[in-house]
Amino acid sequence: MHLAATTGAWHEKNCHLNILNAARKGRYGVIATVAYNIEHIVLDLYELLSLSLTVDLTILPWAVTYSDGLPIRAAKDAVSRATVPISLHLDHAQDESLVKLAADTLSFDSIMVDMSHYGKAEILRKTAELVQYCADRGIATDAEPGRIEGGEDGVMDTGSLEAYFTTMKDVKNFVHAGVDVLAPSFGNIHGEYPERGRELGLNLLQEIDKALPNNVLIALHGTNGFTPQLMKECIQHGVVKINVNKLVLEDYLIYHCWDGKKHRLTSFMKQGTQKVIRPTVKWLEICGSAGKA
Numbered sequence: 001m002h003l004a005a006t007t008g009a010w011h012e013k014n015c016h017l018n019i020l021n022a023a024r025k026g027r028y029g030v031i032a033t034v035a036y037n038i039e040h041i042v043l044d045l046y047e048l049l050s051l052s053l054t055v056d057l058t059i060l061p062w063a064v065t066y067s068d069g070l071p072i073r074a075a076k077d078a079v080s081r082a083t084v085p086i087s088l089h090l091d092h093a094q095d096e097s098l099v100k101l102a103a104d105t106l107s108f109d110s111i112m113v114d115m116s117h118y119g120k121a122e123i124l125r126k127t128a129e130l131v132q133y134c135a136d137r138g139i140a141t142d143a144e145p146g147r148i149e150g151g152e153d154g155v156m157d158t159g160s161l162e163a164y165f166t167t168m169k170d171v172k173n174f175v176h177a178g179v180d181v182l183a184p185s186f187g188n189i190h191g192e193y194p195e196r197g198r199e200l201g202l203n204l205l206q207e208i209d210k211a212l213p214n215n216v217l218i219a220l221h222g223t224n225g226f227t228p229q230l231m232k233e234c235i236q237h238g239v240v241k242i243n244v245n246k247l248v249l250e251d252y253l254i255y256h257c258w259d260g261k262k263h264r265l266t267s268f269m270k271q272g273t274q275k276v277i278r279p280t281v282k283w284l285e286i287c288g289s290a291g292k293a
Helices: 009-013 015-026 038-050 061-066 070-080 096-105 120-135 168-176 202-211 228-236 246-258 265-287
Strands: 030-034 056-059 087-093 110-113 140-143 217-220 241-244
Touching: 015 030, 015 056, 015 087, 015 217, 030 087, 030 246, 030 265, 038 070, 038 265, 056 070, 061 070, 061 087, 061 096, 070 087, 087 096, 096 110, 096 120, 110 120, 120 140, 120 168, 168 202, 202 217, 202 228, 228 241, 228 265, 241 246, 241 265, 246 265
Parallel strands: 030 056, 030 241, 056 087, 087 110, 110 140, 217 241
Antiparallel strands: none
């Protein structure tokens, strides 16, 4: 099965899609790194830019509601000054009013329309409506066909809901709904994996990739504890966008918890960014996107 999807003129101008399409063509992965605060934005949009590294800067709903969108406006200003492509993405937008607020007022290049906490019929109906709302404003969309188990800091916890793998019917329906980037459920988990380890359906991931039209892409969620080899295998099976949270922020969190009393505030903040830059660069190199800006 190979699906077809329609595109609008705005697709060619969308930074998010241009970055990911280049990754698909080059068979490498783009890191989508979560920014919870201004320090993370400074890191991603100045430290990484100084190294000519491009990323997908990912904001979670918490950062919108906690500060009335201030970090997003700061990020957009920094992005406008960037010398390499940087995409600004809102991940896991689970409230319809938040999707519309972000689309109308916060200058995102892309928004994940995450209706996975509803029943299947409602998921598709609401997703299609909000995808069109975003497309009318030139904003690309991600969505989650199926339901990925677990939760993530800064996102409404859906851990009590039953997870289910993405089916090829789900893929077809979401492509027809106009979604630009699919985040399939194939055994991946938001948050921590159980002691039995990861049981990823890489064959399902590859089947999804082969069925998708060229202009619909795959995002990987649930990367906590991934090895470099596993990450590369996911890229080989079609993934182009890779959400990373704990992989790049764990050292920063540990530093904040244990070293806070050892430094002056300004020194503490500056050194904290370095706790993120090192693992971020490491994973950019592993995923093949270093030097692709």
